[in-house]
Amino acid sequence: MPQKKSRVFQTRVVVKKNNKLNRAQRGKQIASYRKRQITRAAYEIIAEKGYYNFTMMDIAKRAGVSSGLIHHYFKDKENMLVNLLREMQQNVRSSLERALERESDPKEKLGIFVDQGFNLVENEKEYIYVTFDFLTQIKFNERMQRILSKLYRGYRESLSSILREGKEKGIFRDVDEHYIATIFSSILLGLEQQYIVDNTAFFYREYAARVKKFIFDMVLIEK
Numbered sequence: 001m002p003q004k005k006s007r008v009f010q011t012r013v014v015v016k017k018n019n020k021l022n023r024a025q026r027g028k029q030i031a032s033y034r035k036r037q038i039t040r041a042a043y044e045i046i047a048e049k050g051y052y053n054f055t056m057m058d059i060a061k062r063a064g065v066s067s068g069l070i071h072h073y074f075k076d077k078e079n080m081l082v083n084l085l086r087e088m089q090q091n092v093r094s095s096l097e098r099a100l101e102r103e104s105d106p107k108e109k110l111g112i113f114v115d116q117g118f119n120l121v122e123n124e125k126e127y128i129y130v131t132f133d134f135l136t137q138i139k140f141n142e143r144m145q146r147i148l149s150k151l152y153r154g155y156r157e158s159l160s161s162i163l164r165e166g167k168e169k170g171i172f173r174d175v176d177e178h179y180i181a182t183i184f185s186s187i188l189l190g191l192e193q194q195y196i197v198d199n200t201a202f203f204y205r206e207y208a209a210r211v212k213k214f215i216f217d218m219v220l221i222e223k
Contacts, residue, residue: 035073035083038063042084047126051133082143085134088127089151092120096158106166107220113159114184114215118208121192128196156181163219172219180219187211 041063045054056077060067074080096116103109121128131148138145159181166172191211195204 031073034065034069036087038065038070038073038080039084039087042080043088043126043130046084046130046133051136078141078143081134082141082147084130085144085147088130089147092124092127093151093154100158100162106162106169106171109162110159110166110216110219111212113162114212117155117184117188118191118204118212121195121204125196128192132193132196152185155185159184166219171221173221175219180215184211184215 038059041059045058045062049058056067056070059080060070063070070080074083096113099112099116100109103112134144134148138148156178160177163172163175163177163180167174167177188211191204191207194201
């Protein structure tokens with residue numbers, strides 16, 4: 001069975017050969033490849049072992065590199081983890097933005113936004129686990145707090161933008177888009193967290209569908 005394409009990281013990191021690159025450019029390409037290789041390995045290890053239960057040697061073995069090479073590209077463990085968190089969020093946001101760019105109808109965009117949010121817990125469960133692990137650090141690590149704050153703000157702004165566009169086109173009601181975006185984000189995060197803790201507590205897909213209908217009923221102008 002073919003492996004699902006991850007929205008967080010590629011299944012494997014590939015470096016493309018380009019004979020036109022000079023030595024400096026080739027060096028930058030290799031450095032970028034190595035960093036992504038290490039970051040991908042860190043993502044997998046933290047998803048398996050948790051934030052507190054891994055070593056740099058675990059990541060080195062998974063990446064197939066020496067621990068010295070990790071320290072060459074990342075000055076310390078915190079630097080590597082901050083880079084991982086930033087890349088995770090950028091990749092997920094980029095995937096959402098690409099999907100939204102293919103649609104012009106605000107109603108379809110809203111459906112994509114809601115579906116991608118709920119699908120993460122089933123299609124990218126490792127992402128949810130790792131993000132929750134990072135959330136435990138925001139009291140102690142300002143850099144992680146800023147990255148996660150930017151992530152949630154970005155999602156609220158994206159949903160608010162979709163709602164504004166729908167209002168301008170006469171598809172959505174004159175709702176407070178920031179309020180709707182905040183409410184949806186809160187419901188999504190709460191539902192994901194409860195499902196991760198106890199996936200027998202409720203039927204996730206059914207509840208996700210009901211929340212989606214709830215959001216559409218709040219904003220859609222009846223015709």
